[in-house]
Amino acid sequence: MKKSESGDMNSKALIQHDHNFDGVDRRGFLRCMAWAGTGALCLVQGGVLKSYALGSHDHSKKLDGVGELSFAQISDSHMGFNKAANPDVVATLKAAVDKINALPTPPEFILHTGDVSHLSKPEEFDTVQQMLKSLNREVFFVPGEHDVLNDEGAGFRERFGRNPQGQIWYSFDQKGIHFIGLVNVMNLKAGGLGALGPEQLEWLEKDVKHLKHSTPIVVFAHIPLWSVYPQWGWGTDDSAQALSYLKKFGSVTVLNGHIHQTMQKVEGNVTFHTAFSTAFPQPAPGKAEGPGPMKVPAEQLRSVLGITDVNYVQGQHALAVVDSTLV
Amino acid sequence: MNKRFTTSFLAILSIIAAVAPATAADAASNPQTSKSIEVKVDNFTFAPETITVPANATVTWLNRDDVPHVIASTDGLFRSKALDTDDKYAFTFTKPGTYSYFCAVHPKMIGKIVVR
Numbered sequence: 001m002k003k004s005e006s007g008d009m010n011s012k013a014l015i016q017h018d019h020n021f022d023g024v025d026r027r028g029f030l031r032c033m034a035w036a037g038t039g040a041l042c043l044v045q046g047g048v049l050k051s052y053a054l055g056s057h058d059h060s061k062k063l064d065g066v067g068e069l070s071f072a073q074i075s076d077s078h079m080g081f082n083k084a085a086n087p088d089v090v091a092t093l094k095a096a097v098d099k100i101n102a103l104p105t106p107p108e109f110i111l112h113t114g115d116v117s118h119l120s121k122p123e124e125f126d127t128v129q130q131m132l133k134s135l136n137r138e139v140f141f142v143p144g145e146h147d148v149l150n151d152e153g154a155g156f157r158e159r160f161g162r163n164p165q166g167q168i169w170y171s172f173d174q175k176g177i178h179f180i181g182l183v184n185v186m187n188l189k190a191g192g193l194g195a196l197g198p199e200q201l202e203w204l205e206k207d208v209k210h211l212k213h214s215t216p217i218v219v220f221a222h223i224p225l226w227s228v229y230p231q232w233g234w235g236t237d238d239s240a241q242a243l244s245y246l247k248k249f250g251s252v253t254v255l256n257g258h259i260h261q262t263m264q265k266v267e268g269n270v271t272f273h274t275a276f277s278t279a280f281p282q283p284a285p286g287k288a289e290g291p292g293p294m295k296v297p298a299e300q301l302r303s304v305l306g307i308t309d310v311n312y313v314q315g316q317h318a319l320a321v322v323d324s325t326l327v
Numbered sequence: 328m329n330k331r332f333t334t335s336f337l338a339i340l341s342i343i344a345a346v347a348p349a350t351a352a353d354a355a356s357n358p359q360t361s362k363s364i365e366v367k368v369d370n371f372t373f374a375p376e377t378i379t380v381p382a383n384a385t386v387t388w389l390n391r392d393d394v395p396h397v398i399a400s401t402d403g404l405f406r407s408k409a410l411d412t413d414d415k416y417a418f419t420f421t422k423p424g425t426y427s428y429f430c431a432v433h434p435k436m437i438g439k440i441v442v443r
Contacts, residue, residue: 083393083412119395119409145432149395149409190401190429191437232371233435290370293393 069175072100072107073220073308075257076277078146079128080118085280085293086301089118093131095326096278096307100135103309108174109137113257113275114144114185114222116156125159143168144222144258145185153186169200171207177312178211180204182221184236194223194236201238205245216251216312216319224256226265226272229285234259243270253319255308259291262306262323273321276306302326365389366438368396368410368430373438380420382442387417397431406431 077093086092100107110132117124125147132139141160143153153168162181163170171180182204184194196204208217219225225242228234236242246252252270260277261284280293281304288294296304306325313320364384367374369391380386388398390410398407398416404426407416420426420442430436 081393085393119411146395149397149432188431188434190399190427190434192434231435233433290372292370 069312070105070107071109073111073275075113075275076115078118078279079124085295089279093278099307110139111220112141114142115146120149142181177216180219184221184223192237196238213248217249218253220255223258225254232291275308377439379441385417385419389415399431401427
């Protein structure tokens, strides 16, 4: 891997976006993005955008306040993977767990955005489940394609299913935020991308119908719900329809995994974000012949793996998304 | 190549060397004489992507990737279990026709078996 790429992936970034547009105009956002690459923190408070060099400012304390919600995202633990790109995925998942446990603001719960296992094997699911117990937090899962290789995802459903109606997708509420776990890795069509399918779309439409427009929405799913790089299957065929049901909301945050690298995009009221893997990196879009596991020198591995920490400040309609590597 | 070699032994070797790559290159268009044909799954592609085989030929897929793949025919005729690295899956095509298939895990990966 080239040094410049690893430099980008090394960076820690926090972007706090406020969908009421009180301060984050396009210029402000671009400034944030520019800063992000060199490790900076952007906060919007009282309509004023401020940026800080990471490390010089304890952002977690800054966000303290009534009604704050903090949660963490981990993704793509690929338990069972043992190839050159990372012969010890247990050790790196352990490092991710330690990192979360060391966060200055303890997250109230964890989202796992899929590819828990590498081969959908019961022992792989069991290992992750066991390891995440030391977080002492509830963990909400959605499956990746590696979790539903056999028996229509029966092994995953048994352990991590939350929908009493038996579907894999579900939603829940925490401190006024509506969380929606979507599944876009099943019943895929030849030549296509990720897919939600008509049944899930119908459910989603009903699920959000009764919500107030001011309700902050967090959607989490494995494959990106935006078109990252369709040539490698990094997108979801029917995501536009899903997002159309979320248009009425002031603040929508979409958290994905699958591509084993961090990316952000803002489109209207929706902020998209992809997380690091805890197992192995994948190449930047189009930078390799294919999207397979990327081998980096052993001493660099933990700089391209990581976790995501998300903070919400009630009343500001703002979610602050912080990626940090395992180093 | 090998024009300067005069012994019959070396001449035979050179013929083998010249013919072998041509056979591989034509695999996509010419019916195979052998009844066992291999499709390699490498770097998220099927190679060859389209292959023509005689009836009753057995096609074997070999996964050379570090990630699992599932070989699935588009019309549901066949579907492998998840193939880990170096796992194989074989299917015998008895009737002539065109069989489209894809990877059920990475559906951008598509291929075709033409049975003559």
